[in-house]
Amino acid sequence: MNRRLPKWRPEPSDRFYRGIVRTGLALRWLFRVRVLVTGRENLPPPGPDTIPGPDTAARPGTFSRPSTGSRRPSRPVLPGHGAVVAITHFGYLDFAFAEMLLWWHNRAQMRFLITQGAADHWLAGPAVSAAGHVVVGYESGAHAYDAAVARLRAGEYIAILPEAGVSRSFTVRDCKTGAVRMASEAGVPIIPVSVWGAHRLMTRHHAFSPRRAWRAPVRIHVGEPILPESLPDPEHDARPATARLAAALQHGIDVGMADFPLQPGPGAWWMPAGLGGGAPTEEERRRLDAADGPRRAGGGRRTQN
Incomplete structure (x- = not known):
């Protein structure tokens, strides 16, 4: 009888998270991607004891690569300083540019909601664990929801x-209510972050495509926070x-x-x-989404019988 080996899942690591971010920043520098x-x-x-990133003094509208400050400490996680960061999803790299922006702003380590399928992967699973992300189960997201609310109350960015x-x-399609419900229950603001151009990559x-990525522009706009007092119970x-x-x-x-440069x-x-x-038009997009089938709680697709 074959016995499955136990899965190795390391504890969240500040050093590992920094390594991920630095890898992304190095790739951005390698391809000279312009982030506006x-x-x-x-x-x-920035929270108490947090030094703002050097990029805050950069030319308005740019996202500079600081030459100093790489050893600054990560943002301290303190109750009362959490936030839900809501990010558009047109491509597979939108989240990375949003993370880089928050990292250079105040060295924030954002925690993403990750599907159980990714967490179970032999290679991605340890990385998900080491980065401290929140795992959404296959059939129910209740545990992940409660964990995310607890982290928001503790001062994390989700x-x-x-x-x-x-x-x-x-174009932004209908959104799920989870972001609003989490922010309302935790009493934290929602920060809308719109990323345009990363989907070209x-x-x-x-x-x-390396050719398409070379000197590619990416636009990020941070909207006005949706404050917790304006959210429903x-x-x-x-x-x-x-x-x-x-x-x-x-x-x-x-x-x-x-004002996109291209x-x-x-x-x-x-x-x-x-x-x-x-x-695709919105009508075509809805038809294609329906053909894919409804999503499971964990982010995968259910097949239609």
Whole structure:
């Protein structure tokens, strides 16, 4: 009888998290990716004993690579300083640029909600554990929800992709209510972070291309925080506040597109159909999403019988 070896899951490690972020920053530097940021004033203020990153003094609208300060301590986690960071999801690298922004802002280590499938992977699983992310189970997300709320109350930043999947239309689709419910229950703000242009680097049906990534621009807009006092009680309907969050995320995308350095050609695949691009329309996107089947709690797809 074959016996499965126990899974090795290391404890969360500050050094490991720093290594992940530095790897991402090195790749950004290697490909000379230009990250342009607006709305920095809407980021959470640095907590006590936190030194703001050197990039805060950079030329407005830019995201610089500091030459000093790499040994500054990570952001201290203190009760009363948590936040839900809601990020758009048009491609597979949106989260990475949002994380880099928060890292250089105040050395924040964001905790993402990760599917059980990724946590069970022989290679990704130890990395998920070492980075301290929150794992969403296959059939129920209740445990992950409670864990995320507890971390928010403790002062962590919990990052959520509220669209719960890549939007192929490259417009913000209907969002799940989890971000609003978590923020309301924990009494923390929601920080809307809209990322435009990262989907050109890698998204569904468009693999990573070094040529396309070289000197590629990426726009990030940080929207005004949605404060906890404006959120409904956890027992009340979270859908109106969730619609407000979706509108804030789409506004950030509109801001990013308005001054995006690249001029798309007619029918460019990475532009929304409503602006003359080649992306699916909203109706086509809904049909394609329905054909994929409903999502499980853990993020995978159920097959249709």
